[in-house]
Amino acid sequence: MPRRPAGGEPPPALPTKDALRRFLRASPDRLGKNDIARHFGITAEQRPALRVLLRALEAEGAFTPPPRPGRLPEMLPVEVFGTDPDGEPLARPLGWKAEQGRAPLIYMQPEATGQTALAPGDRVLARLKSIGGGKYEGRTVKRIGGAAPSRILGVYESGRIIPTDRRHKAEWSVPPGEAGGAEPGEIVLAEPLPGRALGPKPARIVERLGRMGEPRSVSLLCIHAHGIPEVFPAEALREAEHARGVSLQGREDLRAIPLVTIDGEDARDFDDAVWAEAEGSGWRLLVAIADVAHYVRPGSALDREAWARGNSVYFPDRVVPMLPEALSNGWCSLKPGEERGCLFAELRIDAGGRKTGHRFGRGIMRSAARLTYEAMEAGEDPAGTRAALYGAFQALLRAREARGTLELELPERRVLLSPEGRVLGVEPRTRLDSHRLIEEFMVAANVAAAEELERLVQPCMYRVHDRPSEQKLEGLRQFLGSFGITLPPGDQVYPRNFAQALEKLRDAPEAPLVHEAVLRGQSQAEYSPENIGHFGLALPRYAHFTSPIRRYADLLVHRALIRGLKLGPDGLAESEAARFPDTGEHVTATERRAAAAERDAVERYLASYMSQHIGEVFDARISGVTRFGLFVTVTANGASGIVPLRSLPDDRWTLDEARHALSGQRTGLSFALGQKVEARLAEAAPLTGGMVFHLLQGIPPRSAGGRRRG
Known part of the structure; x- marks a missing residue:
């Protein structure tokens, strides 16, 4: 029975989110709702409100309920720590402690086309499905941040650093005296500084790499973003010169x-x-x-x-x-x-x-x-x-x-x-x-x-x-099945089976996307x-x-x-x-x-080129369908970007995963994978390579704007 205050006194106030965070951080064990309720003297009437608070903390990754014996919960914050031999991200439960034994292995499923792939250090709220042997398949519900980067690559602009990585949207502040002589518009490398919990985090600029927009600045960004060695040691150069x-x-x-x-x-x-x-x-x-x-x-x-x-x-x-x-x-x-x-x-x-x-x-x-x-x-x-x-x-x-x-x-x-x-x-x-x-x-x-x-x-x-893993083969079976194509059982799948499937869809409008899906399935x-x-x-x-x-x-x-x-x-x-x-x-x-x-x-060069054509309309195909919007790929040059759900006509949109389609209940509009569309470029960011498009389908002609390009 929950503990009630004595003498008919009013129940204690519900703890704030900050108080709950501090309590959870201080606890050496993973606590459940009952443990938290007992500690704070929560009454039966207050438990629904406590559940709301804990769900909010769970979505942030600050609270992880203890699993049922031998099984992880259906929804869980996880952290990516590496990749499997196929290059797909591997994750483990966030905050897993060594005394709990070996962490369950979670195979994160590929992100939607056009969405930035998960990288080591990324944290997400995942929906889990057990696949046996203490292993799980995970699908991203929402991103909840990641570990603080050891270095920051971005463009310096008057006391702040704008990151060049799409995954890191938050800007960094550069305190007085920490700019290292950098001028606005320069690409810089910086390191985090200890700082406040609220507002932009502080950073110190440690290297100036050149000016954004100059020739070779894009490749320079990519070299440093991916940690590619660029300068040869003097001894190696001497050996080469003596050849x-x-x-x-x-x-x-x-x-x-x-x-x-x-x-x-x-x-x-x-x-x-x-x-x-x-x-x-x-x-x-x-x-x-x-x-x-x-x-x-x-x-x-x-x-x-x-x-x-x-x-x-x-x-x-x-x-x-x-x-x-x-x-x-x-x-x-x-x-x-x-x-x-x-x-x-x-x-x-x-x-x-x-x-x-x-x-x-x-x-x-x-x-x-x-x-x-x-x-x-x-x-x-x-x-x-x-x-x-x-x-x-x-x-x-x-x-x-x-x-x-x-x-x-x-x-x-x-x-x-x-x-x-x-x-x-x-x-x-x-x-x-x-x-x-x-x-x-x-x-x-x-x-x-x-x-x-x-x-x-x-x-x-x-x-x-x-050969493709069973998980990837199952995904391909479902995808190809929507086109009426079947694959043999796993150990009987050969390259010719995929070749035959591609041949059947050679003249279909979805053919380019099927080729990409088959590639991702390998x-x-x-x-x-x-x-x-x-x-x-x-x-x-x-x-x-x-x-x-x-x-x-x-x-x-x-x-x-x-x-x-x-x-x-x-x-x-x-x-x-x-x-x-x-x-x-x-x-x-x-x-x-x-x-x-x-x-x-x-991608960055494409965004740079497309930034000269904001407002123009392009022939494109839908290359991804998700609950939060669509992804389109321009036919002429392969530029890809997101079509946010909020940019579509006001409607109740329903995702049909089997058909890879998004349908509006009131407008009757439907957008499916591979469908030809006309897309107006709304945003293009050469700094990150990101692009945003709006579709003309269902949009009144007067609001479409721009010049059409094939």
Whole structure:
């Protein structure tokens, strides 16, 4: 029975939220409603009001009710602490104490399209569903903040810092004397200072990075936002500057073979060259790769820095290379007419593209021509090998189709910049047969490298890609089921099943979104010395051999081949082989960091370009449907943004999750995934990359405004 005040006295006043917060923080145990009621002498009549207060604190993350024995509550504040092998966020209950035992593992489901993904340190109120084994599936109900950042990246404006991260909306104040000489409009790095609980938190500026709006400011922001190493140590630069060309000793002479490089117009390095000739009913191929291992020796300053970076990072206006320019754009770049050291794969395939033999060696080569994809597609053939290259490509393509690989059509976006760094436009890159030709040659060489290392009983850094998890497969089943497409049971799903689904929807308006959904439903590829095969390519073994100039994993494959084939003294060291598991995790993480930074840059450039077109109307498709609004993607350039629910006509809107649709009860309007719409750009923030659109459907013409753009 609840304790009542004696002598007929009036009950004590209900505690304030602040009093409850202080009491909960001071308690060493997780308390329930009954414990709190007993402590404050809450009467039965006051309990409904107490429940309201506790729900408000629960939504803030300040109160976590104790779970029922052996089970977490349906709604719980959680904190993201990392990602699973697929790159999806993992969380644990907020405030979980070590004495409570091992924290339950919560797999947070992907955020709605267009919403910023959860990152370590983020806190959300989640709706949980048990999936057995002490594990849960979580869906975000609302964000409730995160841990204080160790550093703040933003733009300084007269005593305040405006964050550049969409997830951190609150501005920071800069007390007098803590600006570090920064001027308004400059991009700055700052660190939090102890400060007051109310109002903007204080911060001290520790580094000035340049002025927002200047050329290269967008990529500069992304470099610092994602913690990408940019400056090479002096010792590594010295080692690169001392590099010289290779001699013929111990190498095969390939200089008479007209190998050619084929890259994009804006390519900054050339590390692979190809050649082919007909041989009976099949083909003989050569894939020659820059000999990075000759210059970057195990344990050297260059090697330590290359390991730390993991890979090069490519932005529209610059590249942050894995190796200093003296190598990446010099001795390890296969420039036409210049002698270069290489490792090569000699491959023989039959008319159906099946490999009948391979051989690896170390050589010296001289590129006969530097071709672009566009020039190759247009018929340029300075080395006289175009017909043979395309013949071998068609054979490899037949083998790929026979395997039934997963091929997603997700056009890459190209940012067009003026010499001054101003955004002129953003357009999709056209995918040509010449792109696919190089991809097929590289895949063939990568497969052969993995097979050769297994034959030599050498360590191999595999490129692995697991089949989709059961949770992701179930989500895909539901999504594809709304289009009348079924998938086999989990262990019977193969890449060809997804390919068949995509083929059925090839001409459907939702096709681009289905490609994106299938991509999100896949596991993420990674590097590992343990081989589980490559699901997407339908290959039992696969390794990256073809880009050691920009991927550390490829350099390790080169070193392992050099050791196994006894091609020189600069092969894989035993100490490196012992670290393969840790190195695989590390380079997987640096690859994902680079991909996030590159995506981030394109989004900011897009927002910068679109900010010149506020008020204009664009053809778009609905790319996400949620309870709080819609997401749209502009057809012409891929710009995406939110359509807030409040911007839609006044109505009672209902979400139909099965149909991925939002319907109005009074207006009769309905908005569904993939639907063509006309969207007016209302806001574009280059600082964060965020955009807000308003739809014209259901809006009176006089309020639409703006100029229409296709």
